[in-house]
């Protein structure tokens with residue numbers, strides 16, 4: 001672009017020849033751009049997001065090399081080697097959602113281009129303050145980032161400006177009791193106890209609703225909970241916990257990937273725990289034992305189906321499944 005403009009000007013002014021020779025000289029010092037095609041769209045997005053925030057980045061001065069690395073290294077998905085040379089772990093890459101691919105490339109460019117270091121503090125709700133979170137990650141925290149919707153916007157703002165204020169969504173924690181009983185219109189209820197279940201229900205797209213049930217991890221050895229929004233793993237959500245108080249809120253690659261991974265939550269008790277998934281407008285809210293745990297964005301498409309979801313070993317117990325429509 002710049003060179004086209006320069007070529008245009010040279011026909012009009014001899015003086016520009018001097019500037020052009022200056023540029024030509026600069027061109028000889030320019031870095032080489034060598035980006036594996038799989039990474040190009042994410043580099044383009046980085047340039048675009050930078051421009052939207054008033055930063056002009058084109059890598060013509062520094063060069064940029066992004067390539068796959070074949071060595072298996074589970075510790076890091078990518079690394080900036082300095083001199084704008086990024087290596088991405090191939091096996092790790094293939095398993096990522098589109099959003100997480102972007103997040104990984106943006107993180108590495110955060111090191112290489114923005115001179116960012118790792119930032120490992122958290123927001124008021126416990127989620128990471130920055131896409132630049134990284135090793136060493138404190139033992140009680142997980143590297144998981146929900147990099148979608150309004151969260152993604154914040155993380156990109158923060159990437160380019162570390163002084164970005166705490167976003168509203170990081171303090172959003174509506175109380176369980178915000179919904180009054182009179183608003184609940186029961187559309188399904190069973191008081192039996194079972195080891196697995198699957199339930200479809202019908203509501204209009206704009207209707208708010210609530211799915212509640214009690215889960216006892218019982219003889220199950222690992223995680224237990226529910227899957228919601230579809231029977232295909234990659235297009236559904238999961239809310240599960242373990243006997244050690246680990247809570248995982250996950251979605252498939254067609255959605256947001258893993259969104260939240262909490263260790264040692266005091267909310268989880270032995271015996272039955274009450275799970276609540278509530279749709280309120282464009283947000284899903286997750287409660288455990290009536291404590292707010294997390295919110296995430298309602299996707300454009302999902303099925304109204306909820307089912308048991310558990311590790312293979314052992315049988316948990318489910319009881320008191322209820323589905324309510326929530327009226328205004």
Ligand SMILES: [Zn+2]
Nearest residue numbers: 107111118134
């Ligand atoms: Zn890093």
